[in-house]
Amino acid sequence: xxxxxxxxxxxxxxxKMLMIAFTIALGASLATAMLSVMLDVGDKVNQELKTYGxxxxxxxxxxxxxxxxxxxxxxxxxxxxxxxxxxGKIKTIFWAFNIVDYAPFVNVSAELDDGTEIAVxxxxxxxxxxxxxxxQLDAGVTSMRSWWEISSGEWLDEQNHSNDNSAMVGKALAxxxxxxxxxxxxxxxxxxxxxxxxxxxFDAGGDEDDKIFVPLNAAQALSDLDGCIDSIEVSALTTPDxxxxxxxxxxxxxxxxxxxxxxxxTAYVSSICYQIQEVITDSVASPVRxxxxxxxxxxxxxxxxxxxxxxxxxxxxxxxxxxxxxxSVMERSSEIGLMxxxxxxxxxxxxxxxxxxxxxxxxxxxxxxxAGFGFAQIIGHTVFGSSITMRPMVIPxxxxxxxxxxxIGSIPxxxxxxxxxxxxxxHGR
Amino acid sequence: MTKRKMYFKMITASLxxxxxxxxxxxxxxxxxxxxxxxxVTIYYDVPRQLGAEFRNYGANMIxxxxxxxxxxxxxxxxxxxxxxxxxxxVAPYRYENVRINEIPIVAAGxxxxxxxxxxxxxxxDGEWPSQSGEIMVGAxxxxxxxxxxxxxxxxxxxxxxxxxxxxxxxxxxxDFKITGILDTGGSEEDYVYMSLDDLQExxxxxxxxSVAELSVSANSDELTAYADKINxxxxxxxxxxxxxxxxxxxxxxxxxxxxxxxxTIVVLALTxxxxxxxxxxVVAERRKEIGLRKAIGxxxxxxxxxxxxxxxxxxxxxxxxxxxxGFVFAQEVSVNVFNSSISxxxxxxxxxxxxxxxxxxxxxxxxxxxxxxxxxxxxxxGE
Numbered sequence: 001x002x003x004x005x006x007x008x009x010x011x012x013x014x015x016k017m018l019m020i021a022f023t024i025a026l027g028a029s030l031a032t033a034m035l036s037v038m039l040d041v042g043d044k045v046n047q048e049l050k051t052y053g054x055x056x057x058x059x060x061x062x063x064x065x066x067x068x069x070x071x072x073x074x075x076x077x078x079x080x081x082x083x084x085x086x087x088g089k090i091k092t093i094f095w096a097f098n099i100v101d102y103a104p105f106v107n108v109s110a111e112l113d114d115g116t117e118i119a120v121x122x123x124x125x126x127x128x129x130x131x132x133x134x135x136q137l138d139a140g141v142t143s144m145r146s147w148w149e150i151s152s153g154e155w156l157d158e159q160n161h162s163n164d165n166s167a168m169v170g171k172a173l174a175x176x177x178x179x180x181x182x183x184x185x186x187x188x189x190x191x192x193x194x195x196x197x198x199x200x201x202f203d204a205g206g207d208e209d210d211k212i213f214v215p216l217n218a219a220q221a222l223s224d225l226d227g228c229i230d231s232i233e234v235s236a237l238t239t240p241d242x243x244x245x246x247x248x249x250x251x252x253x254x255x256x257x258x259x260x261x262x263x264x265x266t267a268y269v270s271s272i273c274y275q276i277q278e279v280i281t282d283s284v285a286s287p288v289r290x291x292x293x294x295x296x297x298x299x300x301x302x303x304x305x306x307x308x309x310x311x312x313x314x315x316x317x318x319x320x321x322x323x324x325x326x327x328s329v330m331e332r333s334s335e336i337g338l339m340x341x342x343x344x345x346x347x348x349x350x351x352x353x354x355x356x357x358x359x360x361x362x363x364x365x366x367x368x369x370x371a372g373f374g375f376a377q378i379i380g381h382t383v384f385g386s387s388i389t390m391r392p393m394v395i396p397x398x399x400x401x402x403x404x405x406x407x408i409g410s411i412p413x414x415x416x417x418x419x420x421x422x423x424x425x426x427h428g429r
Numbered sequence: 430m431t432k433r434k435m436y437f438k439m440i441t442a443s444l445x446x447x448x449x450x451x452x453x454x455x456x457x458x459x460x461x462x463x464x465x466x467x468x469v470t471i472y473y474d475v476p477r478q479l480g481a482e483f484r485n486y487g488a489n490m491i492x493x494x495x496x497x498x499x500x501x502x503x504x505x506x507x508x509x510x511x512x513x514x515x516x517x518x519v520a521p522y523r524y525e526n527v528r529i530n531e532i533p534i535v536a537a538g539x540x541x542x543x544x545x546x547x548x549x550x551x552x553x554d555g556e557w558p559s560q561s562g563e564i565m566v567g568a569x570x571x572x573x574x575x576x577x578x579x580x581x582x583x584x585x586x587x588x589x590x591x592x593x594x595x596x597x598x599x600x601x602x603x604d605f606k607i608t609g610i611l612d613t614g615g616s617e618e619d620y621v622y623m624s625l626d627d628l629q630e631x632x633x634x635x636x637x638x639s640v641a642e643l644s645v646s647a648n649s650d651e652l653t654a655y656a657d658k659i660n661x662x663x664x665x666x667x668x669x670x671x672x673x674x675x676x677x678x679x680x681x682x683x684x685x686x687x688x689x690x691x692x693t694i695v696v697l698a699l700t701x702x703x704x705x706x707x708x709x710x711v712v713a714e715r716r717k718e719i720g721l722r723k724a725i726g727x728x729x730x731x732x733x734x735x736x737x738x739x740x741x742x743x744x745x746x747x748x749x750x751x752x753x754x755g756f757v758f759a760q761e762v763s764v765n766v767f768n769s770s771i772s773x774x775x776x777x778x779x780x781x782x783x784x785x786x787x788x789x790x791x792x793x794x795x796x797x798x799x800x801x802x803x804x805x806x807x808x809x810x811g812e
Binding site for chain 2: 016023029030034045048146149293297301305320324327330378382383
């Protein structure tokens with residue numbers, strides 16, 4: 001009998017029930033979409049902030065102190081180098097997946113035919129790597145100098161071997177020396193010389209405008225520096241620093257064992273630096289404060305903003321559902337009065353109403369969940385051009401929310417209905 | 430006259446008698462209006478607020494000498510072209526080669542207060558120099574010379590004109606107290622920083638500014654406009670944008686703005702539909718009342734006018750309530766997230782109120798229509 005009555009309500013009053021289900025679906029989809037976006041926004045914004053370039057630089061231990069000092073007097077290299085064959089190891093550290101990009105640099109001073117001294121930088125452009133993990137990665141300045149404006153020509157495509165002797169020239173230097181795309185320049189290094197074809201001229205808005213960028217091996221060959229690199233720039237996804245990270249950055253050995261583990265297993269910029277130093281011989285990895293700190297600040301603000309908007313929309317969704325459930329239960333006063341008049345117990349009546357509402361809520365909740373996930377994907381693709389990761393924790397949160405909200409919405413209405421006297425209701429007051 | 434009086438009496442009486450039901454409806458309209466006014470306010474304020482956060486990345490415009498000389502006055506003249514509201518900070522830098530323990534070091538003279546603003550990411554162990562005779566050293570310099578905060582160093586400078594003369598070279602030297610050690614992860618760690626006046630005292634001449642850093646809270650188009658204006662008006666100054674900062678800021682800020690916009694649209698659309706369904710439910714339960722009125726001779730038009738009038742009154746109240754609550758919400762968000770208050774947008778008040786009136790009127794129209802279309806006998810019978 002109970003089920004027949006419920007079936008009866010659901011089928012006969014399907015319009016009303018559909019509206020409740022629809023509202024609950026809307027609320028649930030809002031909650032799902034906002035929670036998914038909120039939980040993923042950190043990663044997404046972090047990716048975007050990568051356009052600011054490297055947040056970690058790695059230099060040889062010896063040179064970190066001296067190179068700049070001697071540069072003042074006109075010298076150039078400090079004699080200490082990192083090893084090129086160790087570069088792949090950066091992608092083997094604990095936080096390997098957080099390293100999104102990196103590029104080695106070697107600086108060579110050379111001369112043009114007319115005797116002008118120029119700075120040649122050897123680096124990766126879009127160096128293709130196949131990692132032991134099976135992951136594939138194109139790393140280099142093409143992605144790490146995304147702010148360069150290519151004023152003519154195009155980016156050097158390193159994967160095309162005919163480009164081994166190509167070069168990209170900074171705008172200031174190109175104007176000074178009258179270099180244009182397609183022209184060849186003969187560069188005399190310390191030991192060897194070589195002829196490069198210019199494929200692109202870039203405007204970097206800084207010191208790099210006076211430099212020539214060539215593939216790493218070509219630059220090394222100019223100065224007999226095979227296998228040597230001056231510095232590595234690493235772009236890593238990091239967690240904003242907190243007290244622990246600051247303490248660890250000063251001296252990792254000052255931590256207790258459990259603090260050390262927490263620190264090592266969190267993607268702080270200091271712990272990633274520490275792990276890079278572990279795999280690269282005689283290196284010093286230090287955070288580029290301009291990028292690392294600012295990233296943290298912006299990331300925190302964006303997340304906080306999204307959390308507050310999410311809370312507002314959750315409250316909005318909850319109150320919306322609550323309202324409708326209350327309204328729809330209350331309008332059934334005459335039906336309930338009739339049931340009571342023919343002898344239904346309070347428990348039976350509330351059980352009946354609650355079951356009906358919950359069946360509707362479950363259907364609406366499911367539909368809303370998938371719709372909300374769809375909304376999240378729309379937001380992800382439109383804004384960030386990538387899909388939003390589904391977090392399992394969204395499911396229970398939304399489920400609990402729907403159940404609680406439906407309950408809260410129906411309780412006051414039911415209590416009011418139970419207080420009704422059947423005769424009064426049926427009389428039409 | 431009496432007709433209008435009757436109309437208002439009916440509307441208010443209906444609202445008062447069905448108080449609890451109407452409060453439910455009012456609440457839901459107020460929520461919708463809160464979301465509307467709150468989110469739209471945030472959407473308009475986010476670029477400004479986040480733009481200020483992006484100034485953490487430091488200077489986005491630099492002045493260099495266009496020719497040989499760049500004097501402090503010329504820098505200030507250039508700065509005067511930028512509106513005070515947008516200017517975050519200016520720091521002129523003058524670099525000179527000095528010596529510490531006979532080892533050459535680059536010393537930078539700057540206006541300390543300006544440098545704090547243009548380089549907020551500098552992490553200083555200790556304090557920034559605050560008065561004459563105080564110096565801040567880069568982390569690499571500190572390590573190299575085993576310098577500690579609170580220690581003293583002597584900085585020597587050989588004036589250029591004396592180097593070539595036959596006289597015995599006499600260095601200028603000043604004793605400094607180290608107030609802080611600078612950690613930036615960049616080449617700044619190899620320099621020492623002092624106030625412009627101290628460097629002037631050391632070199633005994635006024636000297637040129639090597640570069641002036643400016644942090645301006647503006648988008649890249651505005652910055653380009655400023656740079657062009659300054660370049661054409663002050664011939665000795667060459668203003669350039671720091672492409673790395675400006676280009677990246679534009680990319681990221683555009684994305685963030687699009688994110689807030691989309692979120693606002695989704696939340697708004699869903700909330701408005703929620704409001705509409707609630708209104709529909711509230712009106713739909715009065716089918717019997719509508720039937721009764723029709724049975725005793727009311728025209729469809731008068732019923733629609735009365736019910737829509739009632740809904741619009743609710744929409745007006747809810748809209749006013751929501752405008753206030755929405756502004757309070759936006760203000761809370763702004764204070765919590767960005768530590769600054771939000772700007773009030775007067776235009777949003779009528780928009781919110783009109784929108785909530787429109788949503789309630791339209792959403793109540795549908796069930797009223799369906800109720801008036803039906804034969805009163807059927808409605809009263811309960812089908």
